[in-house]
Amino acid sequence: MSGTTWDPSRYLQFDDHRARPFHDLLARVGATAPRRVVDLGCGPGHLTGVLAARWPEAAVEALDSSPEMVAAARGRGVEAVLCDVVDWMPGPDTDVVVTNAVLHWVPGHPELLPRWIAALPDGAWFAMQVPGNFDAPSHALVRELLAEPRWQGSVPDGDERPVPTPVAYADLLAGAGASVDVWETTYVQRLTGADPVLAWITSTALRPVRDALDDADWAAFRAELAPRLRAAYPAGADGATWFPFRRIFAVARKA
Template identity: 65%
Template sequence: MWDPDVYLTFADYRGRPFHDLVARVAAKDPRRVVDLGCGAGNLTRLLIERFPTAVVEAFDSSPEMVAKARAHGVDARVADVRDWTPEPDTDVVVTSAVLQWVPEHVELIRRWLAALPSGAWFAMQVPGNFRAPSHHALVELADAEHWRGELDGVHLLRPGCVLDPTGYAQVFAESGCEVDAWETTYAHQLAGEDPVLEWVSGTALRPVRARLGGGERWERFRAELAPRLRAAYPRQADGITWVPFRRVFAVAHKR
């Protein structure tokens, strides 16, 4: 379960990588544009505006996110990326902050590229911060003896769940694409009480909440995680907490 309102609390910061990604897509008059994992649909609107003559296909595995996307005027549907196959007229595929949740996503990319027409564009972005203190603190707490039993088997994002830019570049090159791959570390300036806890609550902590439910056990886990995050990301004298966030990008153009 995703909470769109919690996720959108930091919509500007979460949206900037999407802008940086799509800026490298040089498609002209595509027939079909696909937003693979559209989330709340607020960024899909940018694709609709940029490619006004295209059919924009949008879907997400979360019914809550799809409902929010529809409220944003996006004709989204509920579907799993594992089950998706490109239509023959798919000229642009965009997927932002989705594939890190899919362990077999590299094989899916190869399959999708084989099905895309010549000249198609595939643009992807995934977080690359799984060695960051925030994720270390989360995994360490989930693995602690008093939580291990309840959280055993929960799909937490860990180092190795995504490739580096060179790894993705190699995958795309082997599939007959020209590729531009890079990484960027954003310095997010967060304010408020426990802002890093609020940030991870919208994404990385989602599987923990799904397992514990939204009640007392969930609040206890957050309460134990909060001081670890405060120590890792100290609040500055001006009240701001700085959070470095690395992301990995690749834009491929199929020959």
């Protein structure tokens, strides 16, 4: 994740859609008086304040591996720290960890989960949410285009990786000694504007592609991808596009 360049303003273009899974995740965390709450991969810090408002007596720690995101969070008054999640470990007073739409950017992240659970104090909560739509047209069409002769080899393997199944996450966290609540939700999002699905993935899944291409090739790639996405996600009678987005949630409490 640390090698990808992020644009906080573009990421926040769909703030309402991106924030809803965070709130749904947080609703299942039952901590009452945590000492330290960690926003692991805080992005532009737009949701860190939700943690501070829910637990005003807690020390709230925010970190992200993107300098652009850390700068944006600090601009919002969040004392964010530049740190890659693979280098992070919970402290002895860390009672809540929330990692929202982050771990799919971290290769081998399932290996981190038991390590984090083991380091958390008894009774601590760990809550995570990741996209589960890697087989959807929004991602499959990008892979197909990158495999065509013009683009083949021009973009390194992206940082965003398919994630385990909900059952695999449940087994992993339960095996680490936590009580576990795992579920999945498909949000049917109403997107508007010109090529809205392309706009959506430009701020996330296409970031590694953008980093690898110069301006001319980036424009050409988008021009080839746009009609394929429009065909897969046609606009309705009112001009809006329905975009199904599956997400996987897990909340674990250390025994």
